[in-house]
Amino acid sequence: MRAVAFLRAERHEDRVLLVEIGGDVGEGDTVDAHAAAFIFPPARLRPGREGAAGCGIPLARRDCPLPPPSRRTTATPQREDKPIPRPAPAEVSPKGVAEHVYARLLKMLESRLLPPDTAVAERRLAGDLGVSRTPLREALRRLEGEGWLARRSDGTLAVRRLDVEEMLEVLQVRRLLEPEAAAAAAGTVPASEIEALRKRVQRLLAGGDPLDPERAALDHALHRAIGAACGNNTLAATIADLRRRTVLFATRRVPERLEPVCAEHLAILDALALGDAAAARAAMTTHVQNSRVALLRRLAGG
Structure with missing residues (x-):
């Protein structure tokens, strides 16, 4: 049968707060002490005996009156430690990525790794630089505005050539x-x-x-x-x-x-x-x- 051995019982309206020191035991069995807090309706309490911890308080019975309200402070359940929230890693803004791509492309142009008349292949450049095509296109528009790149008659973008x-x-x-x-x-x-x-x-x-x-x-x-x-x-x-x-x-x-x-x-x-x-x-x-x-x-x- 189910018995609940407890340290004390306190009245809380139509419920009783039990501080448990026992688990699944039968009448006359001893129990291992451990601490936890439970709230049970009085009708669900079952007969039992004193707990093995020797607290001297009998188990609550269904047909006996509830113990008077205790003046001692109700046991507070142990608070669970919650992990400290960590700030999310800072993300590089799209503008920052475009600025970085622009600087790398400018270096390639200045060192002639992208010589005059070279067609700009966006997909290949994005793969070489390890970026998406959105910041790449922003950097290319900037370079076009500065005169490094120009549109051919067929609409393709290429490194400009100076005569x-x-x-x-x-x-x-x-x-x-x-x-x-x-x-x-x-x-x-x-x-x-x-x-x-x-x-x-x-x-x-x-x-x-x-x-x-x-x-x-x-x-x-x-x-x-x-x-x-x-x-x-x-x-x-x-x-x-x-x-x-x-x-x-x-x-x-x-x-x-x-x-x-x-x-x-x-x-x-x-x-x-x-x-x-x-x-x-x-x-x-x-x-x-x-x-x-x-x-x-x-x-x-x-």
Whole structure:
């Protein structure tokens, strides 16, 4: 039979609160002590005996009056520990993903991993970059607005190609603006940045590979540092746009220009480090002018 041994019984309207110290036992059996709280209607209580814990309180019987209300505090069930909620991991916003994709595509364009006239295959690019096509399309629209990409007559998107006439015009304007930016940046570029660029030039020279993508990346890094330090945002933005258009010209870099270009870069860095505005202006003028001469020779087949 079912018996419930308890520590105390307290009246609660038409129910009795029992603090159990026994389980399924028969009359006269002893029980193992454990604690739990139950509420039973009085009619469901069955006869029993004292619990094995020796509390001295008899089991409630169906035909006996309920014990008087106790003045002791009702036993409170043990509270279950709930796991502490943890904040959900931060999600990258779609705008942040598109910005990241834009930066990666821009680097690919600047290093000519996506050369002029290359058709843009969205599905393949999305797979290569490990992103969905939604942020990719947002980045592509931005690059198209900046002039890196253009629509062909059939509607497909491709890396824009700069013609010879436009390229020569760009170099002419760069020759006017970049020396002034270098002069203004002299003495303001951080020494740590100059030293880092100098080491990159030396590594490029030691490698001896004229087609090393680092050659283009280093060139862009140097000119960006000058633009950031020249103190004229409009001038820096104009030069950046002109240099961007230069990259779109479909001509490979002249192999024999590796050592001269590295020497020109070192001369510019030296002038920047010394804070010599005149020397920085002269070094940058030589650099841009030599780039124009090399281009003309290449176009002439020389």
